[in-house]
Amino acid sequence: MDAQPSTGDPTTTHRRTIGPYVPVRRLGEGGMGIVYLARDPAGRQVALKVMRPELAAQEEFRARFRKEAEAAKRVARFCTAPLLDAGRDGDRHYLVTEYVDGPDLSSVIDAQGPLSGSNLDALAVGVATALAAIHEAGIVHRDLKPSNILLSPLGPRVIDFGVAHLADTLAERTGTVIGTPSYMSPEQARGEPVTSAADVFAWGCVVAYAATGRPPFGSGPAPEVLYRVAHHVPYLTGMDERLRALVEQALDKDPARRPSAQRLLDRLLGREEVAVEAATRIVSDIWATSAEPTRRAGTAPDGADGSGGAAPDEAGAGRTGGRRGRRWVPVAAAGGALVVAAAVLVLALRPFGGSTPQKGPLATRDVTFNGSSLHVAIDAVRRRGTSVSVQLTVTLKDGNRWWPRDLFGAEMSGAALVDPPSGSKFMPASKDGGCLCSALPTQFFHPGDVLPLYATYTNVPEGLEEIGFDAPGFGLFAGLPVSPE
Structure with missing residues (x-):
């Protein structure tokens, strides 16, 4: 089994075989x-x-x-x-x-920016599919993050789920918390027992990162990141609205309120009890890459994802050479079979339109509520047919801590679209017995916290090029341009 030390390439092993390999x-x-x-x-x-x-x-x-x-x-x-x-x-x-021939997600985002369109959809479905399969086997991944997701020619592949509890031995020996802060759940940050709900939280973080290019709780020193994970709301501005509502649910601070991985899959594909085999075929059908191998001898991944991890980052099995080792370019799905498969995802994921971010807000306003100074920004108003979606962000600037439900209640059902000439009002649409709008978090906000919100309206006449938006406590924003999808 033993072998002589190798010469030449410093990345080669010093043994000719390890077992039969x-x-x-x-x-x-x-x-x-x-x-x-x-x-x-x-x-x-x-x-x-x-x-x-x-x-x-x-x-x-x-x-x-x-x-x-x-x-x-x-x-x-x-x-x-x-x-x-x-x-x-x-x-x-x-x-x-x-062995998965492809770069990891963090390398692709670093080199080319956020994913969009069918590849973002396929990533969300593919990772949920992997988690459903992993959880079905009774395993909790515990360290799902961009560097543990490889982008193969057939779609995303999740790795390193086979070392879940092995990491506990290392943690006990070193006193280190296992996980990567920017993708850890609040219960992990508090040192509480970890369940499959922690992987669902990490799914939300990963999808948000893939869609925006940044972790939803930021990066930096581990204690700061973990505090934001446990106490702050996620920063999701600029995220594709087709996925944001589901990501928000996955990022709930209470693990009992998060959907299961199977439920994520069902919601993403608009079906009940989707088989992981069927979901994998859909992901492969809509996933499209064009890769030019440019490997250089000696390159290897550094195992870091830039998130200020509190624990050693496990080098992922199956990835190719380092961040310069491969150029990966997402391309649009085309052709009959791909269009059909992509349509399944588009219909299921898009309760309202718009995947192209606005450059700057449409309108802003500073308001005071119960001693708290809030900055309100209307980020986008987009139309698809007779459906219109409104995206906005609310930032607590200073003053007292803020309880968002004091303004809106449990959800944004009271926020209305207004047609000023006629005085007509449109209330948010309903879906599955609830409002097709943001559910409000159940924790206090502190200065600097940002709350992203959305609401969707139906039966809005197509001839309207401008609309007003009236939200409790914020007043009327008039003359907002309505952009087509």
Whole structure:
């Protein structure tokens, strides 16, 4: 099993084989171990994660390793990099997963900016599909983040779900909180038990990041980020409105109020009990990439996603070379089969129109309410047929802490569109027994907090080019231009 040290490429391994696998080059390194691109006995490429010897020497770690490996093998092979094998070679324990040829999400966003259109839709559905499969196997990922999502030619693939509880051994040994602050749930930040609801919260963070290019709770020193996660509302300005309502639900501070991963999938595709296999086919159909390999010898991912993590970031199994290793360009879905599949997502995801952000707000106003100074910005008014959506943000500038429900109640059902010439008013549309508008959070706001809101209206005459918006406490914003989708 042992081999002579290699010469030449510094990223190659110092052993010719680990178990039956032949390492080719090192892909990355994290707190749990080293990840190699390797070949199996049939010559196929795989990702080989070798655990650190000091961890493998612990009996508790070895017991967890066996348990987690068996659980991970049960995960359905949909929108994931499945675990293929787990074994031991001397004092080395290793996991083998499918090798995914594609960059991670954080690399793509860093290089090219936010996703949009069908690729954003496919990402949201694909990651939800992966979580549904992972949770069905009784596993909680615990560290879902952009660097653990690889963008393959067939769609997004979630990785590193096979080391969920193995990370606990590292946490107990080092006293470190496992997770990445910008994508951790409030209960994780508080050190409470972690359930599948934490993965749903991370899904909301990931989708918001993919849509806007920034984590919804910002980045920076871990304590600051974790405080915002636990106490602040997410900053979702500029997010595609087709997804924002569902993301807001996923980011609820109370894990009991978040939808399950399966419910996310059902809502995204507008069906009940969507099978992960069917969802995977839809994702593959609408996912389109054009990649030009430009790999350079020796490049490897650094395992960091730039979010100020509080724990060692596990180098993801299955990813290609480093951030310069591949140029990934999303392109629009086209052709009969792709158009049909994309239409399924568009109809399900778009309760109202508009995916192109406005440059600057349409109108702004400062108001005072119960001693709190609020800045209100109408960000967009967009039309699709006779449906009109209004997007706005409210910022607490200074003064007392603010309870948004004092203004609106539980939701924005009292905010009206107004046709000034006729005096006609339009109230938010209803859906599933509720308002097709933002639900108001159940926590106080503090100076600097930002609340994104939306409301959707139907049966608005198509001839109206300008409209008024009247919200409780904010007054009437008249003469707002209505933009077509």
